Amino acid sequence: xxxxxxxxxxxxxxxxxxxxxxxxxxxxxxxxxxxxxxxxxxxxxxxxxxxxxxxxxxxxxxxxxxxxxxxxxxxxxxxxxxxxxxxxxxxxxxxxxxxxxxxxxxxxxxxxxxxxxxxxxxxxxxxxxxxxxxxxxxxxxxxxxxxxxxxxxxxxxxxxxxxxxxxxxxxxxxxxxxxxxxxxxxxxxxxxxxxxxx
Amino acid sequence: xxxxxxxxxxxxxxxxxxxxxxxxxxxxxxxxxxxxxxxxxxxxxxxxxxxxxxxxxxxxxxxxxxxxxxxxxxxxxxxxxxxxxxxxxxxxxxxxxxxxxxxxxxxxxxxxxxxx
Numbered sequence: 001x002x003x004x005x006x007x008x009x010x011x012x013x014x015x016x017x018x019x020x021x022x023x024x025x026x027x028x029x030x031x032x033x034x035x036x037x038x039x040x041x042x043x044x045x046x047x048x049x050x051x052x053x054x055x056x057x058x059x060x061x062x063x064x065x066x067x068x069x070x071x072x073x074x075x076x077x078x079x080x081x082x083x084x085x086x087x088x089x090x091x092x093x094x095x096x097x098x099x100x101x102x103x104x105x106x107x108x109x110x111x112x113x114x115x116x117x118x119x120x121x122x123x124x125x126x127x128x129x130x131x132x133x134x135x136x137x138x139x140x141x142x143x144x145x146x147x148x149x150x151x152x153x154x155x156x157x158x159x160x161x162x163x164x165x166x167x168x169x170x171x172x173x174x175x176x177x178x179x180x181x182x183x184x185x186x187x188x189x190x191x192x193x194x195x196x197x198x
Numbered sequence: 199x200x201x202x203x204x205x206x207x208x209x210x211x212x213x214x215x216x217x218x219x220x221x222x223x224x225x226x227x228x229x230x231x232x233x234x235x236x237x238x239x240x241x242x243x244x245x246x247x248x249x250x251x252x253x254x255x256x257x258x259x260x261x262x263x264x265x266x267x268x269x270x271x272x273x274x275x276x277x278x279x280x281x282x283x284x285x286x287x288x289x290x291x292x293x294x295x296x297x298x299x300x301x302x303x304x305x306x307x308x309x310x311x312x313x314x
Contacts, residue, residue, distance in 0.1 A: 028199070028200055029200055030200050031200040031201065031202055031203065033202065033203040034200065034201055034202055034203045034205070034206040036203070037203035037206050037207050038206050038207075038210070041207065041210060046210075082211075082213065083210050083211045083212060083213040084209065084210045084211075084212075084213045084214070085213070086213065087213040087214065087215035087216070087217070088215065088216075088217060088260065090260075090282075105246050105248070106244060106246065132248065132301060133291060133294070134294075134296075135296070135299055136296060136299070148298070149298070150298070151298045151299075151300065152296065152298065152299045152300065153300050153301075153302055154299070154300070154301050154302070155302045155303075156246060156301060156302070156303045156304075157304060158244040158245075158246060158303055158304045158305070159216075159244060159260070159263065159266075159280045159304030159305075159306070160215070160216035160217075160263060160280075161260055161280065161282075161304055
């Protein structure tokens with residue numbers, strides 16, 4: 001817990017979470033070490049940097065890209081990413097003609113091994129309800145203006161399949177290494193609400 | 199009994215696939231024109247209401263998975279195929295739907311009827 005937490009009164013939700021946590025621990029239902037291990041995993045180990053490595057590899061390695069589009073789960077596992085909420089991964093490719101964007105209208109399904117935990121806006125009712133009805137306006141609010149000629153595909157992940165967007169490689173990056181390319185790739189680009197900028 | 203840190207991390211690494219290793223014949227094939235059923239169970243379902251009655255095309259067969267509508271209520275896996283079905287925004291939203299916008303939604307066999 002950050003030291004700032006000790007210098008101001010706790011908010012109502014923090015007090016409730018603390019009360020719930022101490023009850024669960026006292027009753028022996030939750031081991032605090034297990035909670036810490038999970039928080040550490042999704043704060044430090046699993047996150048969009050994993051997906052960025054997948055994308056950069058696909059940009060520099062054509063056979064890998066083919067494997068990724070054919071069998072996302074297996075190709076992503078080649079780089080060491082697999083497990084919870086990534087048991088069946090499907091990668092969809094953005095091109096100048098086709099733009100893919102992800103949503104889970106029912107809840108918050110998201111490819112954890114490659115992107116970590118979903119951002120708050122991804123779970124919000126406005127994003128979930130609007131992106132299926134009027135994707136272009138939603139994308140515009142994210143700062144992404146698509147040409148009218150581009151096809152938009154909105155993937156609503158209702159099943160256990162998890163999707164990942166393979167963004168377009170930006171122009172002017174031919175001289176960059178795979179590692180440098182990975183540093184350009186953002187979480188939002190892999191959800192499909194942004195493009196990757198050089 | 200609380201799970202340990204080791205068990206928690208083991209579960210994260212292992213995952214828990216809903217895929218079922220069962221030889222179940224698909225009711226639909228890629229290219230089939232299908233209609234989303236108008237089903238309104240009071241129990242768990244993954245059928246998005248906004249697709250009720252809408253027609254789309256089967257794009258991809260993902261294989262055999264447990265059926266959440268029964269699985270969630272401990273009424274068995276009812277293994278069946280899950281497909282990616284492509285719907286045109288025009289067909290779903292009428293004139294407000296974008297001309298070049300499409301929805302791709304995962305659908306189980308029991309959510310679909312064939313459009314002849």
